[in-house]
Amino acid sequence: MKFIKATQYNVEFVEKNYQVLTSLLASKNYSSVYLLVDSNTEENCLPIFLQHSGLSIPLEVISIEAGEENKHLDTCMGVWESLSELGADRKSLLINLGGGVVTDLGGFVASTFKRGIDFINIPTTLLSMVDASVGGKTGVDLGPLKNQIGVINTPQMVIVDPHYLETLPGEEYRSGYAEMLKHGLIRDEEYWKILADFSAINTSDIEKHIFHSVGIKNEVVTEDPYENGLRKILNYGHTLGHAIESYFLTEKDKTTLLHGEAIAIGMILEAYLSTKLCGLDQGQCEEIKSTFNSIYPPVDINKQDIKDILALLIFDKKNSHGKVKFVLLEAIGKPVTDIIVEENLLWEAFDYYAN
C-alpha cells in the first residue's frame, strides 16, 4: 500500500480494499458516519465506494446538486441541517466523496459543524486527486468570487482510488491532466516529457503519475505552508489562466472553459513571456505550445476579449502594489517567481497563442 505523508494526515493510494479506512474507523470509534456526494458521484461513485470500502457500519448519505454553481453557503446550510436532523454530534465523521466541489464544501461544512468534526476526503476527479488532496484548503464561493469563504483545516485521511476515474467525462479528465503537466513544468522535466505524450498514457499508468503529482504538490506545500515563497510556483499558468477562466465564465455569448482548459492557455502564454523575460529556450516554448495544443481544443480570443481579460488581471489576488507578478520559467522544471510583465508583452503573448 502506497501513501504520501502530508501535514498531519496521509494520502492513501488504495486498490479496491479500503483497509486503511476500516482501521481508522475502528480506532476512532465515531458515533455516526455521514457520506457527502453530489448528484453525479452518487450515481457513479457511491456503488464503487460501497463495494471497495466493504464498510459494514450504518452510513447516512447526504447528496447535493453537482456543479461549481452550487459551491456556496446555501448548499452548506442544507448539509448542516441534514447533519443536525440526522443526529450528528461532535464525534461524528463526514466522508466527502466527489470532485473538488464536494471535498472543498464538505471540508468546510465539517470544519464548522459544532465547531469542527472529523472528515475524510475521497477525490473522484483527476483534478481533485492531484490538486485538492493536499494543502488543507476548504471553502465555498461568494457569488461569482471563487473560494472567498473558508478555513484551512486538514482531513483525517485522503483516499485515492483511480477506479473512480472510469466514469469521469473526458474533458474533466483532461482538465485535471493540465495540473499534472504543470507539475512537470515547474518541478520535473523528465515527468513533463512523459506526460506530454498524452495518447501514450493509459489507465494502468495513471495511478503512478497521480502519485508523482501528489508528491510534487505535497513537497512544495510542506516546504511553504503559508504561501510566502516556494508555493507561488504552483501558480504557473494561473495568473493569465484565472483571468481567462473568469472572463469566459461571465461572458454570456462564450462557452465556459474548464479550469484546466483555461490554465492550459495560461501556460502557453506564460511560456512565451518566459522566453522574453527569463531566457526560456525558444524550442522548449514551442514544445509547451504544441503539447497543450495537441490535448486541448483551440480557443478563439479576439482583441476585445484580450482587453477585458487584461482588465480582469488586476483583480488577481496575487497582485501587490498594483503590479501583476508572474511565475515564469527559466527552463522546463526551473520556475522563477515575482516577475513583473509590461502590458505590450501580454498582447504579444496572446498573438503567439493565436498563431
Ligand SMILES: NC(=O)c1ccc[n+]([C@@H]2O[C@H](COP(=O)([O-])OP(=O)(O)OC[C@H]3O[C@@H](n4cnc5c(N)ncnc54)[C@H](O)[C@@H]3O)[C@@H](O)[C@H]2O)c1
Ligand atoms: N482545495 C484545494 O486545494 C483545491 C485545489 C484545486 C481545486 N479546488 C476546487 O475544486 C473545484 C474543481 O474541482 P473538480 O474539477 O473536481 O470539480 P467538480 O467537483 O465540480 O467535478 C467536476 C464534475 O465531475 C463530476 N464528477 C466527479 N467525479 C466523477 C466521476 N468519478 N464520474 C463522473 N462524474 C464525476 C462532478 O459531479 C462534476 O459535475 C473548484 O471549486 C476548485 O476551487 C480546490
Ligand SMILES: [Zn+2]
Ligand atoms: Zn489550478
